[in-house]
Amino acid sequence: MAGFDDAAFYGDRWAAVYDQRFAGRDPVAAVDFLAGLMNGGGRALELAIGTGRVALPLAARDVMVHGIDASQAMVDRLRAKPGGDAIRVTIGDMAEVGVTGPYRLVYLIFNTLFGLLSHDKQAQCFGNVARVLEPGGFFVIECFVPDTTRFHRGQAAAVQEVTEDSAVLELSRHDAAAQRVTTQVITFDQQGIHMRPVAIRYSWPAELDLMAGQAGLKLRDRYDGWDRQPFNSASPGHVSVCQPR
Ligand SMILES: C[S@@+](CC[C@H](N)C(=O)[O-])C[C@H]1O[C@@H](n2cnc3c(N)ncnc32)[C@H](O)[C@@H]1O
16 A cells, blocks of 8 residues: 555545645735746746646746646646646656756745655755756745644644534644654544545754755745745744755
8 A cells, every 4th residue: 555655645645635625725925926036937847736726826927837746636636727737747756856947946835845754855856956947046945844842742633623513633743853743634524534644754944955055056035934024933934945056
């Protein structure tokens, strides 16, 4: 049976509910930010393009967007949407970046870099992004800042939602040595029990900057979010922009 180390695992297990579950995550600010980096023209590449939550509205702004994703089930959802047929998508592992480029912009958002479950895989991804970026191009990542205080004795349990006939629980285990969190999002409803698994390997911003440096990239800007507020020690997440050195 496929497991967390299978690149398609997350997408294949979440595709059926992904758009509904993240419907509240408005892509407008991200699209504005990314479109602003494309003023000079060129092509953009979304790693882990998923169902096109951001790629489709970005393409609607006249940006030529390509994508990579490991999960055919996620890409099928993208294809079923208006404009989804027009986006070139390569099925593959985002760590390998199996395209030639060059791209003015490569972006990997919504914490998805952390879906690569080791330092080495994340560093491999940075290295391959550097290979396909054009001179002066941008690599944009959006990640949360790890907050290990939410775990007690390596565990966390949270109630995400309760309705008249359903409840959604999130149960997690934290491995501090591996910087890894394994979660089941469990829905109880009148159809039964549904499990949606997620595994991530988190990195602090400083580790990401080291990976960038080793790949021949350098951090240009780090913001608190898509609205370009300054990043600071209280920021729960960051949008970081790297460029070739
Ligand atoms: C949280 S979704 C993000 C989708 C999209 N970027 C967005 O912002 O809505 C994660 C996506 O990453 C893809 N994915 C996870 N691991 C991957 C890997 N190793 N290579 C390529 N795609 C991967 C999944 O299939 C899924 O489409």
